[in-house]
Amino acid sequence: MPVLKVNGQSHNLAVPDDAPLLYVLRNDLKLNGPKFGCGLSQCGACTVLIDGQPVRSCVTSAGAVVGQDIVTLEGLGTPEKPHRLQRAFIDEQAAQCGYCANGMIMRAKALLDTVPKPSEGEVRLALDGNLCRCGVHQRIISAVMRASREA
Template identity: 60%
Template sequence: MPAYTLLVNGQTRTVDVDSDTPLLYVLRNDLGLHGPKFGCGLGQCGACTVLFNGAATRSCVLPVSSVGDAKVTTLEGLGTPERPHPVQAAFIAEQAAQCGYCINGMVMTSVGLLSQTAQPTETQIRDALAGNLCRCGTHTRIIKAVQRAAGTPVKEA
């Protein structure tokens, strides 16, 4: 098996895996990072989302051989319990998680969106998050959390 050197959460890590191993498997099984979740395995649900050079990317369909020298950031690389990333803090403040399975994808996609569009409209937020599946019904709170993180006034219901 070939060895791959990855830059994950600011640290250089080397793994010996097959070239077609999905990045998600490497992150979870070899590096012990459990923020990204296995959902559909087809890149359609968003549970496995990571930042790949700052862009929200589905790690379940990205072979490790395609990573190269890209910067990979997982949920664990955003903040700490003592100092959460502003998006994480906003999700906590808005109580945007229910079961929590989709939250990795929602947070990582939101961080990617806000890095490209500092003050997104509600429509832009909805469009960015449309590919992330959530069955719990916290969509309204998730939208408010992204608005809070962006500093956009949150409309009270």
């Protein structure tokens, strides 16, 4: 029975250690930022931050992250006060269907935490493993660049 620290709060959960973290976050904690995309760690829709590093929660077990800080999209900001990346995605209209937005924002957060003023090339490289089916890639890049300027 793992105790997970998610978005600054500890949760004592009656789930098996090998339960996929994504399922625990969505089903047990009702955090719907991370999405189920492929289930194979290929699309990035399920990305969360574990101790500040982007991790695919669909292939990470709950037991593997006990004692680590887990941050989901919900942990970045609120509707009243969104994180600068969330605000930039809104301002740049960087989500068409919105399915990839979680993974894009979480990877961008990890990038901006380590490289506060990245080049466009660095942003593209950081987001390279995340897929967007709608084709708003340029708006996503623009949103990350905007957020980096607003730091």
